[in-house]
Amino acid sequence: MTKKGLPIIERLKLHTRYEDECWIWTGGQRGDGYGSVGFEGKNVAPHIVSYKHFKGAIPEGHLVLHTCDRRLCWNPDHLFAGTHRDNTQDALSKGRMAIGEANGKALATEELVRAIRAEYQGPRYGELRRLSRKHGLAPTTIKKIVLGITWKHLLPST
Numbered sequence: 001m002t003k004k005g006l007p008i009i010e011r012l013k014l015h016t017r018y019e020d021e022c023w024i025w026t027g028g029q030r031g032d033g034y035g036s037v038g039f040e041g042k043n044v045a046p047h048i049v050s051y052k053h054f055k056g057a058i059p060e061g062h063l064v065l066h067t068c069d070r071r072l073c074w075n076p077d078h079l080f081a082g083t084h085r086d087n088t089q090d091a092l093s094k095g096r097m098a099i100g101e102a103n104g105k106a107l108a109t110e111e112l113v114r115a116i117r118a119e120y121q122g123p124r125y126g127e128l129r130r131l132s133r134k135h136g137l138a139p140t141t142i143k144k145i146v147l148g149i150t151w152k153h154l155l156p157s158t
Contacts, residue, residue: 008039009053012046012074022073023050033071050074051081063087069094099153107141113151120146 006014015027015037025035025046034045051064054076058064062081066073082090091097101109108116116135121127128139128146135142144150 008037008049012037012049016074021075022068022070022078023075024070025072025074029072035072035074046072046074047079050076051079055079055081065090069096100151107137108135108145108151110151110154113145113154116142116145117154 012023012025015025017024017026025037027046028036028043030036030043030045035047036043037046037049039049045064047064047066048058051058059081062083064079065082065087066078067080068075068078070078088097092099098104100106112135116131119131119134128142131137131142131146132139137145141150148155
């Protein structure tokens with residue numbers, strides 16, 4: 001019997017290394033660090049296959065998340081369904097997301113953000129443009145800073 005003729009879970013087991021309690025996929029991978037296996041006519045991540053096989057359908061609008069934070073793990077005991085927001089909150093709570101200056105895409109520094117918020121004189125005509133020219137950031141970036149849409153971690157605690 002060829003690998004293709006095996007049940008999907010048996011195919012996954014052929015490409016698995018067991019570490020601690022994680023079942024680590026050692027087969028093909030996508031560029032984002034997740035595994036890839038042919039399943040139901042598509043290439044999907046092994047943790048998706050595992051969730052569907054052991055737990056059932058993935059609820060509408062949900063992702064399959066890992067409690068172990070290992071993208072290649074497909075142990076069903078480590079998997080749960082959650083929204084994009086759940087995934088982001090999980091990553092933040094575990095320190096897996098770079099915030100503030102640690103984010104390589106940050107356009108400002110904490111010092112600059114504090115200065116902009118201190119200088120902001122409220123929603124008046126030209127205020128965002130004034131701060132934009134002074135600090136070399138786009139008006140939309142200034143707006144997101146003063147409204148607390150970005151750099152939320154620097155907002156005063158309430």
